[in-house]
Structure formats: structure tokens, C-alpha cells
Amino acid sequence: MTETSTQIGTLDELYGVLAERSYEPLWTIKGALTPEPQTQMVPFLWPYDEVRDLILQAGGLISAEEADRRVLAFKNPGTGDHEIARTTDSLWAAIQLVMPGEVAPPHRHTAAALRYIIEGEGAYTVVDGQRVEMEAGDFIVTPNWTWHEHGHEGQGPMIWLDGLDLPMVHTLHLVFADFTGSAPAANGQSTEALSSGRLLPAWNGGQTPRTLVWKLADVEAAFAELASAPGSPYDDLILEYRDPTDAGNPLMPTLTAYMQMLRPGVETQPHRHTSSAVYHVVRGSGWSEINGEKFSWGPGDTFSLPVWAEHRHANPGNSDALLFSFSDRPAVESLGLLRES
Amino acid sequence: MTETSTQIGTLDELYGVLAERSYEPLWTIKGALTPEPQTQMVPFLWPYDEVRDLILQAGGLISAEEADRRVLAFKNPGTGDHEIARTTDSLWAAIQLVMPGEVAPPHRHTAAALRYIIEGEGAYTVVDGQRVEMEAGDFIVTPNWTWHEHGHEGQGPMIWLDGLDLPMVHTLHLVFADFTGSAPAANGQSTEALSSGRLLPAWNGGQTPRTLVWKLADVEAAFAELASAPGSPYDDLILEYRDPTDAGNPLMPTLTAYMQMLRPGVETQPHRHTSSAVYHVVRGSGWSEINGEKFSWGPGDTFSLPVWAEHRHANPGNSDALLFSFSDRPAVESLGLLRES
Amino acid sequence: MTETSTQIGTLDELYGVLAERSYEPLWTIKGALTPEPQTQMVPFLWPYDEVRDLILQAGGLISAEEADRRVLAFKNPGTGDHEIARTTDSLWAAIQLVMPGEVAPPHRHTAAALRYIIEGEGAYTVVDGQRVEMEAGDFIVTPNWTWHEHGHEGQGPMIWLDGLDLPMVHTLHLVFADFTGSAPAANGQSTEALSSGRLLPAWNGGQTPRTLVWKLADVEAAFAELASAPGSPYDDLILEYRDPTDAGNPLMPTLTAYMQMLRPGVETQPHRHTSSAVYHVVRGSGWSEINGEKFSWGPGDTFSLPVWAEHRHANPGNSDALLFSFSDRPAVESLGLLRES
């Protein structure tokens, strides 16, 4: 007090006192108030031939105990030197290889996760005690703080895409993780008939288990029904994965996922939005133009869409193209920050 | 004014003036404020042998033009002479027979309807242009003001149970009906993959069609998953039909429906509630005690549960019993009038 | 069984058997499916001079013990001989007189109630232990199953309008009433600062008490703010009473209430809806045309608006007119039966 009531003679002197006592004039925030979002993240494409080759070579080079290194993150080239790798500002995507006989022990964290199975069959995951078999084309969710583990009881390599909201949760300093606690025992029970949301146990405490897996065959059937629909001018036919037991809400509070079909000859209109996304090509080939740069893609390729980047898609070929994608749209929307143009 | 300011000398004189001028002292309402609900409706059972014989004989006695008379309502014996037939105060149930080649033209009304198919296959219904094939075990909804029609392109008699909220809608004087307007054309399209609520068209205006039909096989699968669940003390295993595209809400604003499994040897606890219901036996046999009276039932039988009637169920046999039922519970609940004891 | 399998020879014989065994062919319901709602209720107006004179004369003719007869219901002339008096099909309105020193003991019922205070001050009501002082212009709610009682500690007669959903609750056979149980003690506490909904106790179990009373002065202030608003073409300026602690929902599940201002010279457009209403004139004079019949009204008059009746209002004078009204709109809407044209 005595000190601060000392008369300060110049602006420079004032700034010195402020810095020393943990104050800051308005400057910093003024610079932060940009007319539009600024990001270091760039659009980038990781070709599947390269991804697959590298993950398989990594599989051969590292020992069994190091099996959890058989995960390669798609690190956006805009990531800074001392920052956590991320694919967009809020999303982290990676390729994971699991070999027959391998097991990942149960753990959980506040980062929510999802998987899209690219190759193989015979592996399984257990989410909060509910066991789900995995095969190519499956889309599987592991919500925030659910126990999860996996293993591979089949033949041949199993490869999938992992998607997490970790950069967002980490940035908000809200990471909890548990690698040592006791997960509930796997019950081996399939509950998909119930979890379709069509039948609800009506007695007190009876609860429909939430949906964990969506099969590609169901997605294909839905596209078949919609074959003659007009679709979206920006995305052609696009389906959002939803939990029928909680139909009014997005899949998870921070993440949602889509499968979109670009019909032959389609070239969509450009648009942009304040959610970011990671795309993975399931089948077909085509191109996407992001902030003026054209990315040609084929089966297995993965590419990033930063926040507020203008983009459009095209399928110049003669057969359908399928793009899987996931996005932080639910978080952006619930914070009141979703915009599109 | 001049008249009314006349001095009235006695209570009798007052009552005369009041009656003449459309006033009434508090009496009437006082009598209406009973400690508990009063109803003329009684518990009653209509045996299927009788029902089936009468509807088939009716089918033979009436001409093709009168085919819409092949509907027999379950008229509660408590219904008054000049009142509309009803099964409980708010619910109307009936048996309907459709013969091969018959067609019912499209119509719609503000009374909501549901059907449970008892016998036959090869018939269809069209609800707001969406065609649904019907076979035994199906549960089908026709919400308020949806166009509906049906026909029978198969072999043999088709028999189903109809359930409507007509007594409630009629009592509230809110009936609209349209027998002459143009229904949307049947599009022959099945949309069940979409309407499971697992995949939602994500473009603007894309809407998941609502669920119209639930198959018995799915219900059986759900019961199989729940085989070792504790169940409800009042109802054993009981599943509510839900629309996965609108999972937070009951099936219709006025009606919901259940399938319950009474496992061998089960005898439930008595309870009562301010919703009324109609039960239909899908398979097995047993008994229900309603307000102290025991009703033995077997396959195809239908019985009524009036408002606030104490009831319990038992399956003394060696195999499962399945009871389908529908109820006005959503209406009672949304009006803030649901109670159980 | 044996009986029913007997061959029935004629339609007449069939009808006899059906009637005897509690079945009914489709006829009844067919008749019930009218193109538009049918009601016996008529538009009717009860002039306040007459109402006030009769209730005061009744006050003088009946003894203290019979004080609860100082309630005169507005009985719609369309009410049948053996039916409960009602003002519209779902609403019951009455005038109530309370003299200084009189007390009504606590009771509760599943019929929800509201009051609009017409004359006097110095009376109070206690709703579930929360005491509210009453004066002319107050609007007060007594939701379903809340304990309520009242007394008059002031001078001069106290006159108010009572509105209940009793005809609806009675028709649905869902009346419970309790005249003998123990009401919570009156706590004398005003909680209006909290119940404005602007400040919410944030600790576990802390709950904002629901709003019970709205003052005319606040209503007048709101109209002053809206003086230059365009208003509704059907109702001019109309405000719905809302509970700010539960702002997303109507006042009660079955009832809502409005105050509307007809500005000088206003003549509204006709419309109709499937909710019914009772209007009470707070100040000013004008006329309403209902189903083609014109009703001129002045301060204190009460009139009924049946279901689906076309109506419009006019204020040909030089000063504002205020109409209070209550309606079953929330019930009709939650049952999916609301329509307007």
C-alpha cells in the first residue's frame, strides 16, 4: 500500500510497476480480438500407403512390451515445437495397429474417443464391461471416463483410426486419467437389440445401455434408402451417427461423427464453419479443396480440416465415394460459438 | 339490473333466480371433489374364442360394402346407455377382421391409434405415405392426424387389435376427422434402417422418418438379453415401445404401449395408478387379480384395467407368458395427474 | 365357447348376441368421428351488476356455517341436466364472496385453481404454507394438489373470480381431494424476491419457491413498455402470466392465464382454436363477437368462449380496455391437440 501510493511519474514507470505486480494493460486482449479466428493448423493429407507402411514397419521394430507405440498420430505440421501433437486445434487422430494375441489393459480418461475400423477382424474392445467385436467398417465410441481395453483373437493385422478430443480437454486443463483402477469385468453380453432405443425397460432403474457400435452394413442400407434424396449442397448425402437411446443429443458432448456419400459426378459448394474435422476415406476417390488448395484422395487417406477453413468436395469418378469424418461441432455449438458461412 | 337489485326474500327464491340466470351454488362441484377417483368402468375380460367366433361370423353375415362393420369394440359393461362405447374411460379397444382383397380407404383423425397384429400375414398399412407390411406379432402406430389406410394382399383372415384414445379426445371435444381429403401417395419405401435413430441425415431439412412398426422378434431378443434381470415387482419384465428417433418422449402424447413377460412361477405385488390400460394376451396363460376379482386368461384374451384399480398378475405355469398392453399414461403424466400406490 | 360357436343366422341375431356380451360394432365410434369438434357449450355473458347483487344477497341469506355457499358458479346454459356445472367443457369459473372475519379451512385437490381478485383488500391465502396477501388486481395460482386456505382480516367484502380445470379432471376420472389432512403451517414468509427467478440458491437442495402471485402494477408497467408494439392481430397486446422459476413451461400443466389490453379503436381479426377460455373484464368496455353473436361488455363482466368458436374483440372507446382470461391451452397442447385457424 505505502509503495503503491507513491506517485508514478511516467508511463514506462507505470508499465514496470504493473508487470512486477501481475497486472497487464488492455494490449494483450486487444490483439487477441481478431476479426476472424486465427489458427496455426493447416489442411494436410496423410496417404494410406505411407501410413500403412510406416505402422507395419513400426510393428516390426518395437518389442511386445512397447506395443502401445504402434500408434502413429497425425501431427498437423502447424503444431509448435513444444506443443502436444494435434491434427486440428481440438482433435487428435491416429492410426493404430494391433497384432494377433496382443492385449491393451483397461484404462480410462476424460478425453472422449472414437474408432473407425479400417482393416481386419477378430479383435474386440470392452467399454465399461460391455464387450463389442470389431471388424472393418465398424464405428465405435468410448465416451469420456468409460473404461476401455482391447485385444485381438483373430488372424492378421488389425488397423483402425482413433479420434480423440484430447487437444481440447488438455487445453482446458481438464485431463483426468486412470491406468491403475479396476475396470468392470467384461460380461460378454451383446445388448444391441435394447440399445436400438426401440424398447425401454419400464421398471425403476431399468436402463437401456447406450449404443457403442454402428455397422457399415446399416450405413449402406441407409444410403440405399436415400439414393434419390437431394442431399446437402455442401456434403451431398451425409449421415450423422446418433445414439438412439438419447436421440435428442449428439453422440458425445464434445465429438460427433459422420459418414458421407459423394455420388458419382458430384462437386459440392464451398462453405466453412467454426468446427474443425478429420476426414478418412472409406472407399472411392476424389478431391477436396480446402482454403484454395486441392487435395486428391483415395481409400484409407486421412486429411485435416482446420477451423473456419473454406472447403468443398468432389467425386469425378463413376462410383460412389464414402468419407468418414469426426468433428468437435457439439462442443462448439453448446458453447454458443458455432457459425457457418 | 333493475330486476336483480330486487330484494330476494328466501333461499328458495334465491335458488330459483340463480337457476334461471345460469348460476349455480357450490354444491355440484363439492360433490365432484371425491377423495379418490370414481368411475363406472369395471374390470372385464373378453375371451378370444368368443371374440374370434363372433368376428368371423360377422364377416360372413355382412356384405363387402359393409366391411367396416367387421370391427367389434370391447364395450365396458359400465358404459351408460347413451354414451359412446369405451373399454376404459379414456381408451377404446376393438378386434378387426380383414379378408383377402379387402381395402380400407385412407382417412385421418385427431384420435391416435395403435394396432397389435394377432393372426395372419400379407396385409399392409400405409401411414402418411409410408407403407408397412403387417404380420402376426407386429406392433404399429398411427399417430394423431396421420393418414392411414390398409389392404390385404395375402391369404386367409387377418385379425388385429385396435387401440385408440378416442374416448379421451371425444370427452375433451377435440375430435377432427377427414374421410374425403387426399392422402399422400404410398411410396412403398421401407425406412426402418433410418428410423432406428442410429443414423440421422445431417443436411438441412433431412428428417428421420418416425418409427411405425416394431417386430415381435426384436421384442423376444430384448427379453432374451434381460432373462436374468430382476424386473419390476409389479410387472416382472416389462418393455415400453419407444420411438428411437424421439427417445426422450413417450410413443404418442396420449398413448403408450408395453410388452411384458411374466416368467414361470411369478406372482407380482399389487399396485394401482391413475392411468388405465387394456391388456391382450400374446402367449401363455395365467391370471390377474383386479380390485379383488380374479381373471384367468389365455392366448388372445383381452381385459380392461380401469383407473385406480388395484391389480397384480401371476403366471403359475412352466413357460413364459407375454402380455401386450396399452395405456393413457403419457396424457395423465403430462397433465400432472399421474399417481401410483 | 359352446354357445358362441353356435351358428348365428341373421344380423339382428348377431347384434343381440354382441350387446349381451359387451361388444359393439363400429357404429358408435363412426358417429363420434365428426369433421370438427362438437360441443353443447355456448358463448354466454354474466353481467357484473347481476353477479355482484346476487352474491351479496346470497351472503345475507345464508348463515356463517354455510359460508362456502357464497360461491356462485358460472354455469354454461349448455350444461345437461345431470351434469356437473361447467363454464366451458374443461373450465369452471365462479364468483366468490368473503366477508371480514371469515376463514376457509385448508384443503387440496387434483383440480388446479387460480384466482383473480376483483374487489377488496385485507384477505390472505396460504398455499402449501406460503402466505400471500390479497388485494384487487392480484392474480394468484393454486396448483394441483397444493394445500390452500384463506381468511379475511380486513374491512368490507372481498370478491374474486375462481378458475378451475375441474370439468377436465372430473371427466378424466382423476379427482382426488383431501379436506381432513394436515396442511403445512403458514410461515408468514414472503419469497417474491427469490421467486422472480433472478437469483437461484446454488447449494444442493436449495430451491426457489414457485411464484404464487402477480400484481396488477407489474402488468401495467409491462403494458406501458409495450405501448407502441404492434401486438397480435387477434388479441392486440396480450401477456401470458409465467412462472419465472420455470420459464420454459406454462403456468400449470392444465391451465394458463393472460391479461390483454385492447387499445382505443382496436378491432381484432377473427380466429378460433381448440382451447376454450373464460374472460373477465378488468376495466374499460367494448364487445366481442363469438360465433357470429355480439356480446357487449363492461367492468366485472365474465363471458365464456367454447372450443373452436370463432371470435374477435373490439374496443371502440377512447381509453384502454383490460381483459383477464384463463384457458386450458397447456393441456390441449401437451396432448398434441392444439389447432388454430
Added chain:
Amino acid sequence: MTETSTQIGTLDELYGVLAERSYEPLWTIKGALTPEPQTQMVPFLWPYDEVRDLILQAGGLISAEEADRRVLAFKNPGTGDHEIARTTDSLWAAIQLVMPGEVAPPHRHTAAALRYIIEGEGAYTVVDGQRVEMEAGDFIVTPNWTWHEHGHEGQGPMIWLDGLDLPMVHTLHLVFADFTGSAPAANGQSTEALSSGRLLPAWNGGQTPRTLVWKLADVEAAFAELASAPGSPYDDLILEYRDPTDAGNPLMPTLTAYMQMLRPGVETQPHRHTSSAVYHVVRGSGWSEINGEKFSWGPGDTFSLPVWAEHRHANPGNSDALLFSFSDRPAVESLGLLRES
């Protein structure tokens, strides 16, 4: 392809290839998955004597054109060298001085803001064209993307606390700002009677304007009503500011605010949660213990509560203490990341 299919001989070689091609093994994320949240932010207290002296001295040193520098942010000492100043990871708080005759031109941004007025009267703010007068004790909100401006038409310095969610919005790369567009004209209209949420314009398009200002007198009245309530073991009496026109939701999607009263002699229990907060002392004195460190506070002091920091409060004196605080709890909760222990 050709390159990547080259055999890679060692792990080091592999890591080189991965880095070059924008992949990263699982390491980074593993390190990010900490058992509990990690933050650089520390608890810190800025005393009001110092704050007030510095802002007034700053007011004298800078010219009129630089008036927007009369804002001093509370910069958490844990903030890194090249980072935007912040008070906690998600919240930014500052002290603002406005002198008579000064005006801040209209602007808007996706960062949401709130103000608590510490000293003075005669200033005003305009939020989306709605003008609100400001005096000490007022709490005022400026939601995401609303136009806002202010001016001072009174005497003497006006000092307030600003709270923004800017660090969160900036971190998510979702900042939009507009300093040049046209704000709606101030209409000079107070709409507080409507915005209490008790009266809702019922015509189509009529909308109750949202609540913008809460007066300290109303807060004091609410505390008076709750004087004998048990309160929270962690916070004693604590009230959350709510918008009665939207009572089911928090004040803003990212921010909420509280006023809490620590009654004389109170010492609360410790707890912690994944939301962070900034506290400002309105009156009284006491201490708060945060992560084991005790901070003594008096009127006008401001202190920070980082994420997941254990804390408790005490008022050892003989008169009430009032603490205003704001928090990112709504954001943390809607993302599914709220925890307390």
C-alpha cells in the same frame, strides 16, 4: 510410396522418417494423460488499495484517446511469457476506470463478458440497443456477440470489474470481433418489468428481452429471506444469477456468476472442482485457503481460483461478508467435464 516402402532399419531411423512426414508416436499424448488436471495457474490476490491506486494513476498518465488503456487485467503470475494474459486458464478479469464524459464506441465479439460495478454512478451501457444505467452493486451481462458500448454522464470516477471467457474462446480459436460494424441504436427503454420473466408477450414473434442487469438491493432482499437457511457447507449462502426468461439454463453458455454471503463466524469445508473462478470482495473481510495457502481479503480485493484447487472460506468477524464470483462452470458442465470432490 516408393520411398516409404523402403525398409527402415532402426527405431531411430523410423523416428526420423515419422517426424519428417508429420506423424508422431504415442508419446506426446501419453504424457498429456495425467491422473489429474495440471495447470500453471496459481491462486493469487490483487488488493484493492493497490488496484485502485494504479488504475487512477494510469488514468492521469494517459491521454483521452488512449482511454481504453484504463483497463488493467489481473494477469495470473503463472502466465507464460508469450501467452495472452489470463486470470485463470479460461477466465480473464480486469479493473476498468471510466471518467465523466468518456465514451467507448460500440463493438462486439464472441467472447462473452460480465461486469460488477464497484464504485460510482451515472454511467450507462448499451447492449444490443438496450440501455442500462449503472451504479455500484449492479451486475450486468454482455453475452457472446452482443453489441456493447458505454459512457459516463455522471460525476466522479466509475470503477468496475470486467469478466470475460476470452482465454477459453481464444484457446479454442473461435474469436470473432467487430469494431467497425453498425450497432443497433440505443432505444433508451428499460424492459426490466418484462424481463423478470413473469409476463410473456403471447403474440407471435413477441419476445421477452433477456435480462441484462441485477441490482444489489434484490440480492440483499434474497439473502434476508434466506437468513436462517442452512446454506452450503462449502459456500454458506450462495445465490446464482439467473435469467428468469430462460430459467432452465445458466446465464451464458460459458459463464455464470454468484453472490455468496459468509455469515459471521462461518468457516466452510474444503472442496474442489474442475471449474475455475475469480472472486471479488463486495463487503466484509475474512480469508480463503486455496491449495493450503491462506489469503486474507477485504473490500474490493480480487483473487483467482485455479482449476481443481482445494479451497474453503471463512468469515471470523461479526458482520456479514459478501463475495461476488464468476466461473466457467457452464462450459465445463456442458462438455461433460464437471467434477467435484
